[in-house]
Amino acid sequence: MQKMPLIALVAATVLLSACSDRIKDTHPQQLVSKRQAVFKKFTKALEPMGLVARDRQDYVKASFVASAQALQELASQPWPYFTADGNYPPTRAKPEVWSQAGEFKLAQDKFLAATDALVQVAGSADVAAIRTSVEAVQTSCKSCHDQFRFDRQ
Numbered sequence: 001m002q003k004m005p006l007i008a009l010v011a012a013t014v015l016l017s018a019c020s021d022r023i024k025d026t027h028p029q030q031l032v033s034k035r036q037a038v039f040k041k042f043t044k045a046l047e048p049m050g051l052v053a054r055d056r057q058d059y060v061k062a063s064f065v066a067s068a069q070a071l072q073e074l075a076s077q078p079w080p081y082f083t084a085d086g087n088y089p090p091t092r093a094k095p096e097v098w099s100q101a102g103e104f105k106l107a108q109d110k111f112l113a114a115t116d117a118l119v120q121v122a123g124s125a126d127v128a129a130i131r132t133s134v135e136a137v138q139t140s141c142k143s144c145h146d147q148f149r150f151d152r153q
């Protein structure tokens with residue numbers, strides 16, 4: 001009988017430490033979770049196009065156009081979740097998102113323009129032009145991350 005509480009305590013401690021490296025998004029509108037979910041979809045949409053650009057996958061017009069359009073559809077979605085009250089754990093966004101809002105907007109516009117340009121060439125079967133456009137999109141992702149996202153926290 002004496003052992004039960006100890007076992008319960010050990011179990012609770014294990015559970016707690018398992019949770020502690022995963023901070024919950026407690027905001028009523030789940031802003032961080034929602035924008036992170038869109039960013040994950042960015043990666044999913046971009047991945048098959050990256051394979052084509054690196055000659056690791058054949059260019060198939062219909063599926064490439066679909067991927068480009070999917071990315072364009074997603075491209076405007078994360079930004080409304082970066083509201084004034086949206087800087088809280090577990091975000092990886094740097095404070096500059098809020099303190100340099102104009103710069104952050106410029107980085108969004110560059111990315112949106114790169115995505116539009118990719119859609120323009122997506123159906124062309126001109127793999128060289130497609131490669132250039134995919135790389136421009138990847139560069140716009142990366143330069144925003146360099147400026148506005150912590151590597152890991």
Ligand code: HEC
Nearest residue numbers: 036039040042043091092093107108111140141144148149
């Ligand atoms: C204008 C800036 C900007 C652009 C452009 C941008 N990102 Fe991000 N990205 C961010 C910020 C800021 C975060 C951190 C969000 C947070 O944790 O609150 C982020 C987070 C992410 C994450 C992590 C999501 C998670 O679950 O933590 C991935 C993956 C990602 N971006 C992929 C991409 C890809 C792929 C592109 C280009 C197709 C892209 N991003 C374009 C700013 C940008």
